[in-house]
Amino acid sequence: MHAYNRMMRMFLAVFMLSAATVYAAVPENGKCMGCHGRKDVKSIAGNSVYIDPEKFTATTHSIVGCTSCHDRVSSGHPGDGSAPARAVCGDCHAPVSVEYAKSLHASKARCNDCHNPHEVRLPMFMSGDDINKKCAKCHDARKILKSHAKWLPQAELHIDSLLCITCHTGSQDYVITMSIESRLPGSKDAFKTATYEELAKLTSGDNIGRVIDLNGDNKVSLEELRAFNHHLRGKNMRLWGMMTPEVVTHSYQILENRWDCTFCHASGPKAMQKSFIAFPDKSGGYKRLAVEKGAILDILYGTPDFYMLGTTRSTPLNIIGALIVAAGLSFPVFHGFFRLLTRKNRKEDDHEA
Amino acid sequence: MKHKEMVYMTPMPVRIWHWLNAFGIVTLCVTGLQIRFPDHVNIFGAYKAAIRLHNTAGVVVSISYGLWLSYYLIVARSLVKLYVPTLDDLKSGILRQAYFYFLTYFVGKPNPHHSTPESKFNPMQKAAYLVIMFILLPLVIFSGALLMYVAPLRELLLLLGGIKLLVGSHFLLASCFTAFLCVHIYLATLGHTPFAHFKPMWNGWEEEMVEDAEPEKKTDTKLP
Numbered sequence A: 001m002h003a004y005n006r007m008m009r010m011f012l013a014v015f016m017l018s019a020a021t022v023y024a025a026v027p028e029n030g031k032c033m034g035c036h037g038r039k040d041v042k043s044i045a046g047n048s049v050y051i052d053p054e055k056f057t058a059t060t061h062s063i064v065g066c067t068s069c070h071d072r073v074s075s076g077h078p079g080d081g082s083a084p085a086r087a088v089c090g091d092c093h094a095p096v097s098v099e100y101a102k103s104l105h106a107s108k109a110r111c112n113d114c115h116n117p118h119e120v121r122l123p124m125f126m127s128g129d130d131i132n133k134k135c136a137k138c139h140d141a142r143k144i145l146k147s148h149a150k151w152l153p154q155a156e157l158h159i160d161s162l163l164c165i166t167c168h169t170g171s172q173d174y175v176i177t178m179s180i181e182s183r184l185p186g187s188k189d190a191f192k193t194a195t196y197e198e199l200a201k202l203t204s205g206d207n208i209g210r211v212i213d214l215n216g217d218n219k220v221s222l223e224e225l226r227a228f229n230h231h232l233r234g235k236n237m238r239l240w241g242m243m244t245p246e247v248v249t250h251s252y253q254i255l256e257n258r259w260d261c262t263f264c265h266a267s268g269p270k271a272m273q274k275s276f277i278a279f280p281d282k283s284g285g286y287k288r289l290a291v292e293k294g295a296i297l298d299i300l301y302g303t304p305d306f307y308m309l310g311t312t313r314s315t316p317l318n319i320i321g322a323l324i325v326a327a328g329l330s331f332p333v334f335h336g337f338f339r340l341l342t343r344k345n346r347k348e349d350d351h352e353a
Numbered sequence B: 001m002k003h004k005e006m007v008y009m010t011p012m013p014v015r016i017w018h019w020l021n022a023f024g025i026v027t028l029c030v031t032g033l034q035i036r037f038p039d040h041v042n043i044f045g046a047y048k049a050a051i052r053l054h055n056t057a058g059v060v061v062s063i064s065y066g067l068w069l070s071y072y073l074i075v076a077r078s079l080v081k082l083y084v085p086t087l088d089d090l091k092s093g094i095l096r097q098a099y100f101y102f103l104t105y106f107v108g109k110p111n112p113h114h115s116t117p118e119s120k121f122n123p124m125q126k127a128a129y130l131v132i133m134f135i136l137l138p139l140v141i142f143s144g145a146l147l148m149y150v151a152p153l154r155e156l157l158l159l160l161g162g163i164k165l166l167v168g169s170h171f172l173l174a175s176c177f178t179a180f181l182c183v184h185i186y187l188a189t190l191g192h193t194p195f196a197h198f199k200p201m202w203n204g205w206e207e208e209m210v211e212d213a214e215p216e217k218k219t220d221t222k223l224p
């Protein structure tokens, strides 16, 4: 069902691309951005009407074009005081709107409260922190921590490594997304997601994926990940893992099965082996590279700072543990066996002590 | 001929500690199993219950370890005497004891070690208990305590090589405890009756079979 919606939207986008919109719209974009792309552009009331060109060009909405959404910009704009029209998101995102309208959150926030139409991105091009920041605008982080700590052990850790929408929407297909965090050498501040500029310094070319993807094949092998982690230790950097959904829904609710820890903690080691590393790009978005399957289970240098009980346990370690237990168990078994065979030797004489 | 004799082997505080500890460790092993393998093991119903129980038992075992240590260090002051193997123990005692367990025991030879309240443990026991009580248990308590506060202690975890390494060590240590438990319980049944060694851990008094002609022993270890 969801895949179908997405397909329809893709068709819509392609349709709009081909249907002359792009030829009309993109030059229009330039015209509007001539003013709105300047940092100092302000309304009469003094509010900024600036739109970050770098961020806007990176969105799919830039293909849609300013005038698709603001379709009645008067010829006297901006001097004539008439405000250009604004499209309603539902015009183009009907399935999402319908879904959201049915959720318990529909009366609490509008699309624009969570999305800036000029900076939209697909979830996979955002960092987990940025997605959670949407919620933090209205939901005080400390209050949320407090209310969740009532039933969720280590709530701080959970809130740090989960998206709110993981538990509060029916989003699906979870993977582990790791972002690179850093802090000033020698400082004891909290780690922050590393910026593009910071990482660009570590690579010679433009492709900052090379920080980890040493051979540039757009995949991160376990070897590369190990090398990077090994390297990181000295560098005030770390990889921060989060569990993120591939398919986002807007069915806001309090899901009963999220009370049940095994929704996340018991899908077995097969479940969440898909993982990615998110690299920041110049426009404030993220690009991600797939990590070799199973890296999440590597004990030492795969993802040293991320462990989900029951889900990311390592099989070699299980085998070593089982061997240790088996060794302990074999003593009573063998000794007991010979004890039984030789019990006559000790019958008359109670020598043992 | 031989006759039964009662020896006051295990003082009350040690017995209380021992059963608190034993009960705690068994709980930790079983809950730990469910925590690591929730898809295969479900003994306590909800996962959260297993975690709560594990954390509680962890704290109980940590506290009881503290009590045990202070009892032996401060009250009884017999820690070194009872638990640290002597040079003789290391050179020949351990070997002699192993020789007994693996060979002469089956032939029906007597145990080379005779337990007294001053020298409760044979050289093998000393070595094993020393490793357990002064290396493995402190390590498992330390790693467990860190795991209880992952977010606040993140810096420390990074320093120690990350949460994966910590959980991995915790798990391997847990496996060692499970293995130890098997051997420990089994060896405890090797008394002159299978339960002979369990009784003194319960009421303090060990029943011993002693040769009649041993008058000096009688005087200091008779029933009051």
Ligand code: HEM
Residues within 6 Å of the ligand: A309, A310, A313, B025, B028, B029, B031, B032, B033, B035, B036, B050, B051, B052, B054, B055, B057, B058, B059, B061, B062, B140, B141, B142, B143, B144, B145, B146, B147, B148, B167, B168, B170, B171, B173, B174, B175, B177, B178
């Ligand atoms: C011999 C004693 C112990 C055994 C057999 C044991 C066993 C285990 C096992 C198997 C796990 C699962 C780890 C994994 O997913 O790989 C675990 C987790 C854990 N253990 Fe232990 N453990 C012991 C002692 C302790 C102690 C003394 C503490 C606390 C002071 C503790 C605290 C924890 C914590 C906090 C976790 C993470 C899950 C949770 O929050 O309950 N453990 N333990």
